[in-house]
Amino acid sequence: MDAKLQAAGAKFIQAMSQISSFWGFPKAMGAIYGAVYLSPRPITLDALVELVGVSKGAVSTNVRKLERLQMVHKEVKIGDRKDYYVAETNFWRVVQAILQERQNRQFDQALRAVDESLQMVSAASEDDDLSRFYQQRISRMQSFFSTFDKIVTAIAALDEFRLSTLHKILGRPDT
Amino acid sequence: MDAKLQAAGAKFIQAMSQISSFWGFPKAMGAIYGAVYLSPRPITLDALVELVGVSKGAVSTNVRKLERLQMVHKEVKIGDRKDYYVAETNFWRVVQAILQERQNRQFDQALRAVDESLQMVSAASEDDDLSRFYQQRISRMQSFFSTFDKIVTAIAALDEFRLSTLHKILGRPDT
DNA sequence: TGGTTTGTTTAGTTCGTTCTAAACGTATAT
DNA sequence: ATATACGTTTAGAACGAACTAAACAAACCA
Numbered sequence: 001m002d003a004k005l006q007a008a009g010a011k012f013i014q015a016m017s018q019i020s021s022f023w024g025f026p027k028a029m030g031a032i033y034g035a036v037y038l039s040p041r042p043i044t045l046d047a048l049v050e051l052v053g054v055s056k057g058a059v060s061t062n063v064r065k066l067e068r069l070q071m072v073h074k075e076v077k078i079g080d081r082k083d084y085y086v087a088e089t090n091f092w093r094v095v096q097a098i099l100q101e102r103q104n105r106q107f108d109q110a111l112r113a114v115d116e117s118l119q120m121v122s123a124a125s126e127d128d129d130l131s132r133f134y135q136q137r138i139s140r141m142q143s144f145f146s147t148f149d150k151i152v153t154a155i156a157a158l159d160e161f162r163l164s165t166l167h168k169i170l171g172r173p174d175t
Numbered sequence: 176m177d178a179k180l181q182a183a184g185a186k187f188i189q190a191m192s193q194i195s196s197f198w199g200f201p202k203a204m205g206a207i208y209g210a211v212y213l214s215p216r217p218i219t220l221d222a223l224v225e226l227v228g229v230s231k232g233a234v235s236t237n238v239r240k241l242e243r244l245q246m247v248h249k250e251v252k253i254g255d256r257k258d259y260y261v262a263e264t265n266f267w268r269v270v271q272a273i274l275q276e277r278q279n280r281q282f283d284q285a286l287r288a289v290d291e292s293l294q295m296v297s298a299a300s301e302d303d304d305l306s307r308f309y310q311q312r313i314s315r316m317q318s319f320f321s322t323f324d325k326i327v328t329a330i331a332a333l334d335e336f337r338l339s340t341l342h343k344i345l346g347r348p349d350t
Numbered sequence: 351t352g353g354t355t356t357g358t359t360t361a362g363t364t365c366g367t368t369c370t371a372a373a374c375g376t377a378t379a380t
Numbered sequence: 381a382t383a384t385a386c387g388t389t390t391a392g393a394a395c396g397a398a399c400t401a402a403a404c405a406a407a408c409c410a
Contacts, residue, residue: 004296012309040308058400089312106197117187130180137212232387
């Protein structure tokens, strides 16, 4: 009986691992989240080592990554030195946190570089064909990213209720 | 004069390189797309080697990746053995192509694994607390991904005009 | 004080990816 | 046929990310 459940859990954890790696996160990180998510009660680091099958060091660092993204939350019990973790179950909040984290790093920096390149074009001799071409292309790229960014941000900011509305607005491909 | 423009181009190409790597593609791939995108006329492989500064082999393979994603298009001129490349400038079409490419691979597979794990739970003894808990959690995860997937797909399918409408519907978070 | 239990940090290893350099294939021209 | 101009493929180097094992630190207990 229990063996079947355990197998199902392992399958799920492995799937989370794949999904994690697909989105550019460490495999172990997804697996750990899966394990926390499937635990009916707050779970310890050592239990995670057991379930996920990676070293304690790896669990430790990955759990901290998950915490930073607010995908898991630490709980402490008085008179107990162990840390207990519970999963964040509001996935849209998770998406939001991940986007924020990413935003403030390389991506924004790259966008600023695009900005800069546009300014550099403007600073160059302004009225030959090539200049105008560069200007047009770069600013098109810029406005695409701007729109993209706004849409993503806006969607991430929606709560679960308004999301279902959005879902309806977009129209179901299956109807 | 021209030196400034060239510097601007280099900056832009480097930014595209960063963005590419951010989204999990090879740096060179983004740089190459940037170079093609900034070229006012169809550009050859050797010119790309010059502009991007990587080996011919790398340009060759990355250009083919870009072609597969329909981010660049090959043009041939009669009586000229060189291949000429032009950039796809409809970015939403690019997004669509990338999503399709990715979809049909690991992600879908992972989702099927989630399905499977749910079925495994159902197949196990059905009426203890833990089973019910697993069932609930896994199906919640499943429906999240289902919604997520539908939203992404729907947005990618929109054309530029309807996108601006969507942009309005979502409302600016700053107002 | 010394020994346990816990989590963190670090040094080093492994692994996959991306690149280079060079060999290769193929078409064209002389 | 030989040489040239092009793109592709391959073998291997270089790199970075993520993990392991083990040392470490800190808190608690005896």
